[in-house]
Amino acid sequence: MNNFLTVLFLLLGILSFSHYPAKKAMIWIIGNLENKHLMFSISTLMFILAVISIYISTNVSDWTYRIGPLVLFILGIGLMLRAFTILFFPLKMKKAFQYFLKNIPVLTTTLSGIVMIVLSSFTVSRDYMGPFIDLSDCKSSQTLTVFCLASNPEDLALTPDGQSLIISQFGGIKPYEETLPGSLSIFDLSTSSIKELPVSLGLNEWGDPSCDRKSDTFGPHGIDLNKRKNGSYQLSVINHYPTETIEMFELIKNDQWSLLWKGCINIPKEYYLNDISLEPDGSFYSTHMYPRDISTIAWLNAALFKYSTGLVLFWNNNKFEELKYTKSGQPNGIVKSGTMLYVANNLSDSVISYDLVEQKEIAHFSINSPDNLILDNDSIWVTSLEHEAVDVLSCPSEQCSLPFNVYSLSSDSLELEKKYSFSQDVMGLPTVALPVDDKIWLGSFRLDRLVNFDK
Secondary structure: OHHHHHHHHHHHHHHHHOOHHHHHHHHHHHHHOOOHHHHHHHHHHHHHHHHHHHHHHHOOOOHHHEHHHHHHHHHHHHHHHHHHHHHHOHHHHHHHHHHHHHHOHHHHHHHHHHHHHHHHHHHHHOOEOOOOOOOOOOOOOOOOEEEOOOOOEEEEEEOOOOOEEEEEEOOOOOOOOOOOOEEEEEEEOOOOEEEEOOEEEOOOOOOOOOOOOOOOOEOEEEEEEEEOOOOOEEEEEEEOOOOOEEEEEEEEEOOOEEEEEEEEEEOOOOOOEEEEEEOOOOOEEEEEOOOOOOOHHHHHHHHHHOOOOEEEEEEEOOEEEEEEEEEEOOEEEEEEEOOEEEEEEOOOOEEEEEEOOOOEEEEEEEOOOOOOEEEEOOEEEEEEEOOOHHHHHHOOOOOOOOOEEEEEEEOOOOOEEEEEEEOOOOOOOEEEEEEEOOEEEEEEOOOOOEEEEEO
16 A cells, blocks of 8 residues: 555656646646536546545554555545545535646646655655554563563474474664674474573584684674484574574483584675575575665665665585575575475565576565565465564564464465454564464564564
């Protein structure tokens, strides 16, 4: 809705600034206002469009708190008033247009253009304008159960025994914030307790021989856990601290779960990675978001105009290959099944499936700001931010209750299976939705808690 209104107001603004089309429109209106049959037809069309606009806007949840539906509602009321004015006060309307055309034609069209451009910018950059709830007390709601034990649990993976969650506690990425250390932790589902995963350094057997690590300090982002051909479990981690690397671990359980470092890969300077999907042989697919040195202004520009900033990479035999057919706006979450690759494109507002053999797009699902993807049986689980990027600036604190959705999509066609909506609840800014038994577990890049709800 916001994108439609943005384009509509932008086109109207451009037409107004060009003056000639606006002037010709006023001349046409003046010349035809007394044509009752024509004006009745136009008024009827306007009234129908007004009813449709009002109906669509008021059928959006929490529409009184959303910029798009509110603007569409006001536009519908305006169309309705204009229809009645044409029907019942054509002469007064004619005199008004004659005055504007004779005395201030350029000023009128210029002011109209400014108003349209401002509305276009407003609808593309803002959406939520409702209240926020206080998240400082760490209380659960009727729908969401919270566990205030984690720090920015950006991505999650289920341990092989199904009893614990591996948590990537995010340290940040540019241009949103300065990159800081994070950690890899494990959350016991039976005791609801969390602790840092013990890490020991082993030999570089699964990475690039030229990559080396001497400390156990990490800045984790996207993670993936997969079973290798020899039966061992490999955990891969996109790492931003202290340098840009991909870290490889073997997940081991003796008395407790622990990680044995088994190699890393230095990321070339032209790439800035987000998420990863492992293969049983140790090769992997990863999402390159955007240039590493991107500025906040450039990122906002990409967010507004939805152009491509990155693509998917395939790593094998110690080298990266670009999959050119996957170019999109900030590729984010990624998961592979068979010959199908699924990618969430955060700035392009889409989840897309690709056939790796035919190297082409197979299916597309439109969704606002998707993040990590989880493949569970035959379903793709993904979160959606139901607001625009600039809305985050209005959050009263780091813990923010902006509205969001959780989707379950068919892995065959990306058709919607189920949708869960949350607004003014005890969580916001989700990045991952992981099904475990009858619960859906949620993480966030900017939150102090793990959250779950009933499936």
